[in-house]
Amino acid sequence: MNMVVCIKQVVDPEAPPASFKIDPASNKVVPPQGVSPVVDPYAEYAIEAALKIKDALGGKITAISLGINQLRDIVKKPLAMGADELILLEDEAFDEGDSWSTAYALAMGIKKIGDYDIIFCGREASDWNAGQVGSGIAEILGLPGVTLARKIDITNGKARVERVTDEGYEVIEVSLPALITVSNEIGEPRYPTIKGIMAAKKKEPVIWKPADIGVEVSQIGAAGRRTKLLKLFQPVREAKCEIVEGENPEEAAVNLALKLREAKVL
Amino acid sequence: MAEYKGVMTFCEVAEGKLASIATELLGYGRKLADELGQELSAVLVGSGIGSLAQEAIAFGADKAYVVDDTLLKDYQTDSYVSAMEKVVKEVMPQILILGQTSIGRDLAPRLAFRLNTAASLGCLELAIDPESKLLLQTKPAYGGNAQAVFICQSYPQIATVRPKAIAPLERDESRKGEVITVDAGLDPSAIRTKVLEKVPEKIEGVRLEDAEVVIAGGRGIGSAEGFKQLEELARMLKGAVGATRPPCDNEWVPAGAQIGLTGKIVTPDLYIAVALSGSSQHMSGCSSSKTIVAINKDAEANIFREARFGIVGDWKKVLPAFADKIKGLLAE
Structure with a gap:
């Protein structure tokens, strides 16, 4: 199984609520002092889902992350947990996107990776809670998608996915390649092992710029937005x-x- | 963009009836449509659902579009996105609202990308901007620590609304409206998923979302045995037990008991928060409760900033005495 997992570096959502501040002039969150950013917890569930399949069937996991100022020690966490490669879409032009421009850039990055059976995303990210990038990637790449997965089994070249519903769950069979978004019910993400951490230290991420994935700067980041943020405030x-x-x-x-x-x- | 007009609601069907979220959305859609001076349409997608069109009209729609096909019996991304794409392209609404449910959360973003427009998910509030007439979409961000107001610069503007954001309109059987059937035109081979099984969660007593009294416990409860005490109190008050995330992760309670941004949203008359700190992510699932009562030994806990009444103390000592007294009061 060749798997791609979309991850993201975010402001630590577990930081104390009192440390959460917004700069009203820029409509941006002021990073809390002394609190390190983290890999988005929802993305960690996605990594865990991919690792479970790798444990059972073997395969390769490529993590892909989009952003600027991505701290290497942070975004290497998937490698430390057991992923094989890390690709960073890293350029000012990728910054301040919405679900549209982010999904588009990630989809083009994944297209360049090329060989994949399953793409995993968290069901949403803990910063904007948009919950759309996974569905967007699937639509752009023309893939079937299953959202809100709590368990995934691979049989006969198809995925059997338990999808969380408001009433309980449903079991969905989907042909591969497919995109799956993962919910927290998949179970606690594993801790990196010492061996994993050592291996991650030695591994350098691959950096892709917009031109590397064949996208115009006008289609990504702030320039590619379909939505406009009018205001960000604390209730x-x-x-x-x-x-x-x-x-x-x-x-x-x-x-x-x-x-x-x-x-x-x- | 001038040819786009009207407000459209996607109406979910549950057990052969309009789902409660559908009636809420029709109320919300009616309000938005009236503000714009435009029509409200309802879309019903499913199998054998034609009779519900009149129901959607009774709850506020001017027109009801029905897409009825045996291939639409169960919700599946490919078939529903395709059916909705067809309806939206025919009707061309300015605004499309759906519920923030397991269906709406899957359908809305995929449909938005298909239609080359954008969506906002889990909105708390929708309003029409008086000047631009665009839809102001207010939704939680940063796990409930913040709220963001978005506008979308392309049509249709798509949003999902959280359950219980608004009360439905009174059902009015005398309301008149037009029912229009739309052929789904589905190609079975283009549906790349199959629903093998639906497994409902087992519930004893009152459903958490419907309960008028909710007793919620946090990490401080410490064990599954601890939650038994909360259950006892809930039974006495004919309520339901909820929890923050740690008790669910630790399997002291089922995952379905989780209240918060990543769990259920509840709006009971009385919310008793026991040994939980009141993180933003939890509060975004219960802050619309009428009265919040907090029991926590940490006087600095965030929950006291949200509660109407509180006791600073150890729940193990407070709760039994509280339950006893309530038993007495109820017996009077």
Whole structure:
């Protein structure tokens, strides 16, 4: 199985909420001080899905990441986890894209990789939560797609995918090559092993510029956007919590119940 | 772009009826269409669903397009995208709204790319910009830490809306509208997937999304046994138990109990948050609850910024006494 996994470097979504700041002038997030960026957690589920297949059937995994200022120690994580190659689409022209321009650039990068049976993406990324790039890549490359996968088995050259639905899950059979987006239900991504980390240190990523993947600068990044961001803001919280007290926790609990009854909540 | 006109809602069908999200979307679509002074159309896609067209009209649509084909019995990306592509190209709406459901999340982006336009997923709010008349699409970003307002510069402007963002209109059987059937024109060989099985999640008691009372636990509950206490309280209040992500990851509760940006969205009358810190990603699934009550031993926890009432204390001591008192109050 030849597999491609789309990954992304993001602001650590686990950073404390208090450290989250937006610069209103630029409509951008101010990277929290002293908090290192991470590989998007949803992308890690996608890597895990590919590694599970590699464990079972063997194969090659190529991770591809688009962005600027990609810290090598961060974006090499898929290699440390067990992926074989890392390609970075790295150029100012790729920056500040939306789902359209990002999916387009990734699709053209994947086209250049050429030989693939499955392309994996996270179901969304933890920064913009757009949830569209996977479907976009599939559409641009003319591939069948299955989103929100929680389990994937390969039999007779087809993938059998358990897809999370609002009611439970459904089992979908899809012909290959295909694009699959992976949900968190796939299970915890593995930790890199020491051996993996050592191997990743020695491996250099391949860098592709727009011309390398045959795209015009006007089609990618900010220039290729179909959507316009008008405003990015932090929702205002109405903080007026009434702390219910008591001599001890048990008494506070009784007072809370009475309070809720009084407020007709109960 | 001048020839594009009207607002269109994609109406999901569940168990032979209009899904609740469909009725909500018709209410939302009606509001947007009225603001634009344009028509609201509903699209129904499925097999044996023709009778629901009148229902969509009763909930606010001016026109109902029905694409009925045995190949559309189950949702599949290829067949539904193709059917919707056909309807959109025929009707040419300015705006198309879908639900942020497992179907809408799959259909909307793929359809947008097919139609060479863009979508916004999981919108909290949609409004018409008074000047440009474009659709203002407000959605959570950065795991609920932020909200972003987008516009799309091509037609149709496509958005999915989260469940329960708006209440449906009153059903009005006297409403009149036009029903139009559209031939799906599907090529079976172009459907590259097959639905082998549908496995519904087992639920005991009230469905989390429908519950009027939700007792939610976080990492601080510490074990599956701990959640038993929450279940007991939920039973007493005829409510349901939810959780943040760690208890689900640790399998103390089923994955389906997760509330938040990556889980379910709930809007109960009473939300009791026990031993959970109130991360943005969790709150984006429950912040529309009418009354939030927090029990947490950390006075600095974010949940106290969201709650109406709170106790700073160890839930293991608070909860049994709270449950006891409630039992007494309910018996009165």
